[in-house]
Amino acid sequence: MAGLVLITNEASIIGAGGTAIVPVQGGAAGAVYNLAAGTSLTLTNAPAGVQGAASLATATTGGTDAETNAGLLARLLDVLQNPPAGGNKADWRRWAMDVDGVTAAYVFPLRRGIGTVDVCVTSGGGLPSEEILAAVRLHLDEERPTAVRNFAVFGPELLPVPVQALVRLSGLTLDQAQPLVEAALNAYFATLEPGDLVYLSRIETAISGVSGVVDRQVTAPAANVAVTATQWARLGVVTLEVMP
Numbered sequence: 124m125a126g127l128v129l130i131t132n133e134a135s136i137i138g139a140g141g142t143a144i145v146p147v148q149g150g151a152a153g154a155v156y157n158l159a160a161g162t163s164l165t166l167t168n169a170p171a172g173v174q175g176a177a178s179l180a181t182a183t184t185g186g187t188d189a190e191t192n193a194g195l196l197a198r199l200l201d202v203l204q205n206p207p208a209g210g211n212k213a214d215w216r217r218w219a220m221d222v223d224g225v226t227a228a229y230v231f232p233l234r235r236g237i238g239t240v241d242v243c244v245t246s247g248g249g250l251p252s253e254e255i256l257a258a259v260r261l262h263l264d265e266e267r268p269t270a271v272r273n274f275a276v277f278g279p280e281l282l283p284v285p286v287q288a289l290v291r292l293s294g295l296t297l298d299q300a301q302p303l304v305e306a307a308l309n310a311y312f313a314t315l316e317p318g319d320l321v322y323l324s325r326i327e328t329a330i331s332g333v334s335g336v337v338d339r340q341v342t343a344p345a346a347n348v349a350v351t352a353t354q355w356a357r358l359g360v361v362t363l364e365v366m367p
Contacts, residue, residue: 185252
């Protein structure tokens, strides 16, 4: 990935297939290091006989940007508006948000029965790493009321939403329109939180708002997409075809 450095201090053995998998981490902090599986990499100091080309076997997660002044102010206002109350829903959310790397937290009291609390967290606009989840569990165990021992911490379940549409274009080819439409749809999906309904009308509006798209007919999804409280709708594969 141009401009980014991933590092590893782990050893690995090249298998019979000619490949090896080693763990990596970002060379610096930041959400920019949350990379998708399959991202192409280049080894800066490849051992003798080893090709320099590589790719990520799985997505990298857990990278977050430094908290902004606006984010700090929002957390302060949250404390003022929801003073500590001995372990209510707002307290659990605030405790989870205190952990570095957590950018949003959603609390579900009694979801698994009396005496249970479930906490769903996200990180940097994506899924949290296992390290972040472990840190949240440790912090909640320190802050929780003594009587509440049965709590769970997890990331949301990603729900890909494929979008298929017929479009009529002016001044654009289909190849030119594809990334523009995907960017517009990604901007809409970025506003969604776990549990948020996906509105078909917002998908249609996003596509119609692309300059050069003069008409559109969304064929999938066919209606609003409902999700459970812990599912997180994310944009799936976008398929565009020209209107006949």
